[in-house]
């Protein structure tokens with residue numbers, strides 16, 4: 739079994755929300771590394787210096803998937819869309835941004851509105867209800 743990937747961002751929606759939503763929509767468990775009052779110690783003093791060695795552009799949001807570290811929100815969305823097989827080659831450019839926007843901006847009216855996320859220990863899993 740492969741280790742779930744880690745999505746790192748602030749404990750707010752912001753640029754991390756569509757990234758988290760892609761993971762939730764896919765049903766893949768993932769570690770939700772959400773920085774809050776510990777930002778200075780956990781992000782700036784610990785994780786950022788460690789991750790910059792693996793990706794010199796490291797910022798929030800980022801995704802760690804095994805040996806791969808992807809950062810910059812658009813790149814994270816492209817990576818997750820491809821990894822989770824949400825973005826299909828046939829309609830990659832036509833659908834990618836629209837899919838994220840639907841998840842991000844219109845949860846109430848989107849076909850995914852019944853998606854719920856549950857936190858299990860340190861990983862997140864999602865289910866449609």
Ligand SMILES: N[C@@H](CCC(=O)N[C@@H](CS)C(=O)NCC(=O)O)C(=O)O
Nearest residue numbers: 752753786797798799809810811812
């Ligand atoms: N161009 C970047 C902007 C990233 C960014 O500005 N991240 C903010 C939060 S929205 C942050 O707190 N970065 C942490 C840092 O500078 O180390 C992206 O699209 O991901």
